[in-house]
Amino acid sequence: MIDFQTLILTLQEYWKDQGCVLVQPYDLEVGAGTFAPPTFFGVLGPDPWKVGYVQPSRRPSDGRYGENPNRLYQHHQYQVILKPAPEKIQDIYLDSLKILGINFQRHDIRFVEDDWESPTLGASGLGWEVWCDGLEITQFTYFQQMGGFELDPVPVELTYGLERIAIFLQGVDNVFDLEWAPGVSYRQMRKRQEYEFSRYSFEEVPVEEYRDLFTRFEKESTDILQSGLVYPAYELVLKCSHIFNLLDARGAISVSERANYIGRIRKLAKGCAELYTQKRQDD
Amino acid sequence: MNQEKENILLEIGTEEIPASYIQPAINQMLIWGEKWASRSQLTAWGNPRRLVLFIRGVERYKTETVWGPPLERAKDKDGNWNKSAVGFARSKEMTVDDLRLGEKNKKKYINLDVRTDLTQEMSDQLIVLLRSFSFPKSMRWISGDPFKFARPIRWLVFLRGESVIKVQIAGITADRYTRGHRFFGVDRIILNSADRKEYEQVLLDQHVIVDQSRRRKKLLGDILSEQKKYRPDISEVDLDSALLDEVCNLVEYPRIIVGDFDTSYLEIPSPVLITVMKSHQRYFPVFDPSGQLLSKFIVVANGPYQDSEEIKTNNERVLRARLDDAKFFWEDDIRRTLEDRVSDLKGIIFHRRLGTYREKVQRLERLAPFIAEQLGLSESQIDKTKRAALLCKSDLTTSLVKEFTELQGVMGREYALKAGEDPEVAGAIYEHYLPVSAGGSLPETVVGQVLALADKLDSVAGFLSAGIKPSGSQDPYALRRQTQGIIRLVAEKKLPFRFDLLVEEAIAGLGLDDSLIQDVTRQVLDFFRLRLEAYLVARDVSPPVVDSVLSAGWQDFQDVSSRIEVLQSLEGSDILLAAATIVERTHNIVRSENLTGEDEVRDDLLVEKAEQGLFQALKSSGIVGKLIDGKDYRKATEEYARIFSRPLSVFFDEVMVNVDDKDQRKNRMVLLNLINRVYSEKVADLSLLQFERGEHVV
Numbered sequence: 001m002i003d004f005q006t007l008i009l010t011l012q013e014y015w016k017d018q019g020c021v022l023v024q025p026y027d028l029e030v031g032a033g034t035f036a037p038p039t040f041f042g043v044l045g046p047d048p049w050k051v052g053y054v055q056p057s058r059r060p061s062d063g064r065y066g067e068n069p070n071r072l073y074q075h076h077q078y079q080v081i082l083k084p085a086p087e088k089i090q091d092i093y094l095d096s097l098k099i100l101g102i103n104f105q106r107h108d109i110r111f112v113e114d115d116w117e118s119p120t121l122g123a124s125g126l127g128w129e130v131w132c133d134g135l136e137i138t139q140f141t142y143f144q145q146m147g148g149f150e151l152d153p154v155p156v157e158l159t160y161g162l163e164r165i166a167i168f169l170q171g172v173d174n175v176f177d178l179e180w181a182p183g184v185s186y187r188q189m190r191k192r193q194e195y196e197f198s199r200y201s202f203e204e205v206p207v208e209e210y211r212d213l214f215t216r217f218e219k220e221s222t223d224i225l226q227s228g229l230v231y232p233a234y235e236l237v238l239k240c241s242h243i244f245n246l247l248d249a250r251g252a253i254s255v256s257e258r259a260n261y262i263g264r265i266r267k268l269a270k271g272c273a274e275l276y277t278q279k280r281q282d283d
Numbered sequence: 284m285n286q287e288k289e290n291i292l293l294e295i296g297t298e299e300i301p302a303s304y305i306q307p308a309i310n311q312m313l314i315w316g317e318k319w320a321s322r323s324q325l326t327a328w329g330n331p332r333r334l335v336l337f338i339r340g341v342e343r344y345k346t347e348t349v350w351g352p353p354l355e356r357a358k359d360k361d362g363n364w365n366k367s368a369v370g371f372a373r374s375k376e377m378t379v380d381d382l383r384l385g386e387k388n389k390k391k392y393i394n395l396d397v398r399t400d401l402t403q404e405m406s407d408q409l410i411v412l413l414r415s416f417s418f419p420k421s422m423r424w425i426s427g428d429p430f431k432f433a434r435p436i437r438w439l440v441f442l443r444g445e446s447v448i449k450v451q452i453a454g455i456t457a458d459r460y461t462r463g464h465r466f467f468g469v470d471r472i473i474l475n476s477a478d479r480k481e482y483e484q485v486l487l488d489q490h491v492i493v494d495q496s497r498r499r500k501k502l503l504g505d506i507l508s509e510q511k512k513y514r515p516d517i518s519e520v521d522l523d524s525a526l527l528d529e530v531c532n533l534v535e536y537p538r539i540i541v542g543d544f545d546t547s548y549l550e551i552p553s554p555v556l557i558t559v560m561k562s563h564q565r566y567f568p569v570f571d572p573s574g575q576l577l578s579k580f581i582v583v584a585n586g587p588y589q590d591s592e593e594i595k596t597n598n599e600r601v602l603r604a605r606l607d608d609a610k611f612f613w614e615d616d617i618r619r620t621l622e623d624r625v626s627d628l629k630g631i632i633f634h635r636r637l638g639t640y641r642e643k644v645q646r647l648e649r650l651a652p653f654i655a656e657q658l659g660l661s662e663s664q665i666d667k668t669k670r671a672a673l674l675c676k677s678d679l680t681t682s683l684v685k686e687f688t689e690l691q692g693v694m695g696r697e698y699a700l701k702a703g704e705d706p707e708v709a710g711a712i713y714e715h716y717l718p719v720s721a722g723g724s725l726p727e728t729v730v731g732q733v734l735a736l737a738d739k740l741d742s743v744a745g746f747l748s749a750g751i752k753p754s755g756s757q758d759p760y761a762l763r764r765q766t767q768g769i770i771r772l773v774a775e776k777k778l779p780f781r782f783d784l785l786v787e788e789a790i791a792g793l794g795l796d797d798s799l800i801q802d803v804t805r806q807v808l809d810f811f812r813l814r815l816e817a818y819l820v821a822r823d824v825s826p827p828v829v830d831s832v833l834s835a836g837w838q839d840f841q842d843v844s845s846r847i848e849v850l851q852s853l854e855g856s857d858i859l860l861a862a863a864t865i866v867e868r869t870h871n872i873v874r875s876e877n878l879t880g881e882d883e884v885r886d887d888l889l890v891e892k893a894e895q896g897l898f899q900a901l902k903s904s905g906i907v908g909k910l911i912d913g914k915d916y917r918k919a920t921e922e923y924a925r926i927f928s929r930p931l932s933v934f935f936d937e938v939m940v941n942v943d944d945k946d947q948r949k950n951r952m953v954l955l956n957l958i959n960r961v962y963s964e965k966v967a968d969l970s971l972l973q974f975e976r977g978e979h980v981v
Contacts, residue, residue, distance in 0.1 A: 068611070070604040084426050087437070087454075090298055104466040108584040108594050110533065111331070113301035115420055126422040126434070128299060133597030134564055134582060142422055142435075153426035173600060254630045 015052035033079030060249035063198030069174035084153035147273020289444035292477035296438035302532035463489025534585035621677035671711035740789035861924035863969035869959035870970035
């Protein structure tokens with residue numbers, strides 16, 4: 001049986017062999033690997049780029065106090081970007097599943113339509129959810145847009161849902177029953193955090209302070225973008241995005257406010273993409 | 284020259300195309316195929332990884348006559364072909380021996396039967412086809428190439444007979460190699476020729492059923508034989524055909540596998556379970572003979588799996604996780620009643636320009652009881668209508684409906700019952716969304732009918748007043764369908780409403796500025812009239828009959844309907860012909876005069892005997908009006924024809940209408956106009972009916 005850390009190592013090894021640069025998880029709160037700079041900036045512009053990394057991803061609304069066997073405040077993604085998308089990318093991806101021990105004569109692998117969109121990042125793409133025996137294990141997306149920019153060459157993004165794949169490979173019903181390392185369970189590693197972060201985001205997040213923080217980070221991001229500092233400006237976008245997610249989980253955002261917040265984050269993200277593209281051309 | 288007819292095989296090999304794109308793509312290929320052959324020679328197939336067109340017996344060459352110079356300028360004085368004739372032949376890569384003679388405008392010319400190979404054109408046209416395919420969404424994938432398709436094209440087979448037709452597009456060169464099933468076939472199979480049977484068989488050997496109808500038949504057969512174990516009388520109509528179509532286009536080779544879930548989940552209302560299975564997982568639910576949901580499901584896998592045990596177990600685990608979620612939502616949702624949730628509707632926008640759902644509900648609380656009172660419902664039914672109006676949108680705030688929007692109304696009923704609401708109120712909450720499709724079923728309970736009318740009227744009047752109208756195929760708020768729903772309710776449930784009364788009341792609730800009301804009312808009523816025409820035409824009432832009846836008043840559907848019936852029953856009869864002749868002849872002569880029904884005939888200006896006689900007839904025609912008031916349109920038509928046919932005929936024989944004396948002329952016009960209006964204003968403007976010329980009798 002393949003434990004959680006071996007699953008990650010196997011994917012790292014595989015994508016290293018495919019020529020990916022392996023980078024470390026981004027050290028800020030993000031909702032998905034797509035938000036991390038190696039993807040957000042990496043897919044912009046004409047230069048070839050291959051990267052792989054684990055990204056712990058926080059989705060406060062999905063928190064269930066560690067009580068739900070399938071939903072988590074924080075899960076882990078394995079994120080791969082290949083630019084341009086290789087012609088045989090589906091086969092290359094399927095080979096990674098084979099290496100994880102998935103036998104295609106005994107498991108039903110399907111590419112099910114999923115048109116991906118991130119309104120906060122001004123990003124969209126076409127592709128699939130990859131299903132294994134009815135379980136979504138990967139998002140497979142040919143990006144068309146990022147930060148409002150049309151992308152050419154077209155990159156492909158592969159996002160493996162690591163907990164889902166581990167649940168499948170280990171044949172357990174509850175994510176907390178996963179074996180993380182020999183003799184160490186996912187429960188031991190994460191359950192307490194799941195409970196505390198769920199409580200914090202659903203019950204404790206100080207709404208007014210966070211609204212205020214949002215506005216301050218938003219202003220700071222705009223200001224330093226003026227000074228030409230793309231990466232710090234983008235980190236502040238990520239902070240805004242996470243604060244928005246927390247406020248949303250806390251039930252503090254009405255429907256009409258929601259669109260407004262998302263629009264504000266998108267505007268910041270677009271500004272960063274624009275400056276990045278412009279600087280690249282100047283270099 | 285039979286051997287020149289060859290078959291064409293086109294296979295566009297792709298990464299997995301969305302299921303819903305496949306049938307439209309097949310249709311587009313068929314249309315393209317008609318450039319080369321008739322529909323009966325075409326076969327088009329599709330599945331997620333390939334779109335296929337086979338054309339049987341296409342001519343390779345086309346022969347066209349090309350005209351050269353006149354004969355007299357094509358020969359020298361010795362009668363031999365001259366330079367220009369030789370040049371003409373050479374320009375078409377032919378010789379003077381091929382030249383023929385022909386006549387144009389009574390003059391002799393030389394010409395050539397030029398034969399062109401269509402292969403190049405077909406290759407060019409394939410590029411046109413691939414570039415013009417239309418999908419709901421398409422994507423780019425090739426660097427520096429704006430070419431778009433539903434998903435990347437990875438191979439192309441294009442054969443004429445035994446040869447490959449050369450085409451290059453999207454970084455692909457057409458060839459003769461196809462691919463089998465992604466996991467159960469080989470990925471390089473040579474095709475020797477464009478042979479339909481061979482192609483189908485080759486792919487079948489590679490576990491691909493390329494013909495969608497065969498795939499569907501196998502799938503349907505397998506599902507039915509499995510379901511029969513639990514419900515012996517099941518047939519195709521009991522299955523969800525949309526799901527069947529979708530699943531059929533999600534696989535290259537369908538294989539059904541049956542799974543189970545724990546019976547404890549059956550405590551969740553079955554619409555939730557069914558929706559989870561269908562919309563999240565594309566599973567088929569299984570029922571017992573009484574229609575009760577069983578704790579089983581059917582999953583359709585893609586491939587000829589020998590050992591399906593793991594697939595079954597894993598799918599069961601996935602469903603369990605989904606059902607856990609649904610159960611969590613259900614249990615969480617029922618902690619608060621629908622009544623509690625009414626105020627939450629302030630947080631949900633109905634439409635930017637029409638306010639929140641709370642405001643919509645407030646409008647319904649006013650409009651629905653009004654309609655109920657008009658129907659003469661009892662106090663208790665009016666109270667139930669009010670209650671249902673208050674609660675009907677609250678389920679939009681529940682987690683389950685947020686997760687599965689298609690369960691709106693369905694869950695509302697469940698929550699209402701759970702909270703001990705009156706079953707009629709609960710039923711109306713569900714029914715007020717009906718009909719959900721053009722031919723969908725209508726609310727059965729009267730409270731449901733009232734609320735359904737109110738909800739649709741408010742939406743249609745609201746959106747139109749905000750300037751949001753359907754255009755072409757764009758109708759994002761389904762205003763056409765909703766209006767048709769109102770018409771169907773009034774028509775099929777025989778509700779005694781005038782459309783203008785309903786529309787005016789709905790508009791009154793919108794809080795519009797007084798200055799706008801008249802204009803908005805006219806717009807909404809125009810919209811209703813168009814939908815009413817469409818409704819009647821769709822029910823096989825001929826467009827001229829629709830026009831003529833509606834132009835004599837259309838607000839009261841039951842009345843419209845009885846006038847149509849009379850017209851239809853009188854079709855071809857002498858009576859109708861006579862009435863139509865009166866209406867038409869009077870109409871023809873007065874139509875450009877701008878007369879109203881207010882003008883009166885001046886007795887003193889009637890000098891001719893025939894016009895006096897006609898006026899007498901008009902004065903004695905009160906019986907027609909009485910019959911019309913009594914809605915006896917058949918009798919009214921008979922009387923109208925009887926009273927006016929002869930005097931009018933005599934009038935036209937003996938009296939000139941267009942005389943110099945303006946007063947006299949006008950007086951005659953007024954007389955004819957009034958005769959016309961007796962019928963055409965109240966029953967039908969028969970001048971809009973088209974009668975064969977020969978049938979004019981009077």
